Each structure stands twice: as structure tokens, then as C-alpha cells.
């Protein structure tokens with residue numbers, strides 16, 4: 001074959017008779033197109049969210065939850081556009097052991113609020129849903145009324161990744177919900193582990209639900225969680241449990257007096273309620289409104305949000321540094337041999353870590 005006939009072709013296509021591969025670029029472009037299929041331009045997501053379109057909101061949240069880099073980068077753009085429309089809601093965290101009545105309470109409380117013309121979004125952080133499919137906050141069948149309420153939006157917990165990753169996704173989802181006009185964001189979690197600290201770090205008001213008639217140790221609630229609470233509600237204060245609930249109220253009120261005062265100047269409130277009958281639901285809203293007014297008046301509300309944003313920045317730095325470190329090829333090249341030295345007592349843990357960090361820093365400098 002005369003060379004000039006193919007002179008316009010790439011070197012990859014010079015050999016006849018061999019099936020020609022797509023060029024790298026073609027492959028990348030077609031993969032990109034495939035991935036892009038079904039996706040809208042960023043502005044359309046943002047417009048849909050701003051118009052309160054729940055389908056678009058859900059689709060954008062799915063992008064936040066996706067592990068695909070393309071989805072992640074689109075999600076980040078959407079978030080960036082939504083940020084200055086966010087921040088205007090009251091963010092309420094709700095925790096308590098499984099069975100205490102969280103979903104029943106949120107159903108009653110959320111319905112009460114939508115009845116007052118508020119727009120309520122319910123998000124969740126459920127660490128159990130990462131490992132097993134069965135989550136502690138099992139979703140679909142819960143909150144049946146609220147899930148068909150036009151002024152409510154319910155989104156179950158993101159299910160993949162570390163608690164840090166799940167918390168980040170919920171925080172980003174919160175921004176989109178606020179941009180969509182939801183002025184009350186409820187973030188629910190189970191009171192059995194670390195996740196309530198993550199929720200506490202992203203809400204304005206933290207509500208702990210307790211059962212009547214069982215000590216806090218029995219309920220698996222740690223002192224640290226009680227200290228975080230702005231209000232404790234003894235739920236199921238109905239029928240035969242009314243007296244027990246009142247007793248629990250006195251006990252918890254006394255216990256709270258022993259805790260150091262909160263920097264907000266707020267004295268945590270203990271009340272009884274019944275998510276089933278609706279008793280105490282209105283009072284709960286009054287308590288939260290009183291808190292909000294007080295915290296806005298003394299500047300604590302804004303300061304707390306700024307401090308939360310600062311903390312999130314630092315924890316994001318840590319998370320990203322950690323990821324980058326463990327993905328670094330040089331670190332991975334030396335990790336096994338340094339671990340071996342550690343096992344053979346040739347090097348201390350501290351020095352092993354230091355050596356790896358030096359390797360990482362050296363590689364970064366060269367990049």
C-alpha cells in the first residue's frame with residue numbers, strides 16, 4: 001500500500017488487515033457520552049431545584065451519592081450554585097435508640113409543621129445501612145403520611161462509605177434541600193454510636209428522644225449524647241406510661257442540672273410527649289422556636305454555623321489528605337516493606353509513619 005494514501009491517518013491506523021482500535025480520545029468521548037446520557041446540564045438541575053421540583057432534587061441527590069467521578073463533579077457544580085440560596089432553614093437533629101419512636105415522632109411533628117405551612121425535609125444518617133442491607137432506620141414504610149405530603153420531602157440515608165463520607169453526602173443534600181425552599185430540615189439518626197456526633201455537627205438544634213421507665217444506661221444512651229441535647233423528650237407518654245414518663249422527666253431534669261452550662265446560654269429542656277396521640281408536639285415546636293429566637297438574639301446561632309463550617313473544612317482536609325496519602329503510588333510501593341520492618345521490630349511505629357509521610361511528601365514535591 002502506498003504510504004501517501006494514508007498520510008492523513010494516525011499511526012495507529014497504518015497497519016491494514018488488523019482490526020483497528022478506537023483511539024483513546026474516541027473511547028473517552030464515547031464513555032463520557034454514555035455516562036452523560038440521562039444527565040441534564042448543571043443549570044437545569046439548579047433551576048429545577050430552585051423551583052422546588054422534587055424529581056430534579058432527587059436526581060441531584062443521587063448524583064451526590066454516586067461514586068462516579070463524573071457524577072461527583074456535576075454534583076459539586078450543582079452544590080456550588082445552590083450554596084448562596086441555602087442556609088435559611090432551621091436544622092434539627094433527632095436521635096434515640098431504635099424503637100423509641102423516632103419515625104412516629106417525625107411523622108407527627110413533620111405533619112404538624114407542614115400544616116402550619118412549613119416545608120419539611122427529612123434526611124437520615126444511618127451507619128448500619130453501610131454494612132448490611134437492613135438499616136436500623138428501615139425506610140420505605142415509615143412516615144406514610146409525611147411521604148405523601150406535598151410540603152415534605154423524605155430521603156433515606158446514603159448507604160455507601162465511611163461515616164465521614166455518609167455525613168458529607170447528607171450535608172450536601174441539606175444544601176440542595178434548603179435551596180429548594182425547605183425551611184425545616186430534620187436529620188434523623190440512631191442513638192447508638194458515632195453518628196449522632198456527626199448529626200450534631202450539622203444541625204442548629206439537637207433533640208434526644210427517650211423512653212419512659214428505663215434508665216439511660218439501659219437505653220444505651222451515652223452521657224456525651226445527653227450533653228449534646230438541647231431538649232430531651234420522653235416519648236410514649238400515653239396510656240399506662242404517663243406516670244413513668246413524668247417520673248423520667250424529673251430524673252432527667254435533675255441530671256441535666258449537673259452538666260456544665262451550654263455555651264449558647266440555653267438550658268436544655270426536658271418534656272414528655274406522645275408521638276402517637278400528638279401530645280407535646282406543639283410544645284416541642286415552641287421549645288425549638290424559643291431556642292432559635294434566643295440563639296439569634298445573642299449571636300450564638302450564626303457563630304455556631306460558622307464554627308460548624310470551619311470544622312467541616314478541617315475534617316474535609318483530613319479526609320482528603322488521608323485519601324491522597326493512601327492512593328499515592330510511592331506510599332504503596334514502600335508500605336509493605338516498612339510494615340515488615342515494623343513487624344520485625346526494626347523500626348518504631350512512629351518512625352514507620354514518619355518515613356511513609358516523608359516518602360509521600362517527597363513524591364508530592366516532584367509532581
Ligand code: GDP
Nearest residue numbers: 097098099100101102103104235236274275276
Ligand atoms: P424508631 O425505631 O425510633 O423509628 O421507632 P418507631 O417510630 O418505629 O416506633 C417504634 C414502636 O413504638 C412502634 O410500634 C410505634 O407505633 C410505637 N410508638 C412510637 N411512638 C409512640 C408513642 O408515642 N406511644 C406509644 N404508645 N407507642 C409509640
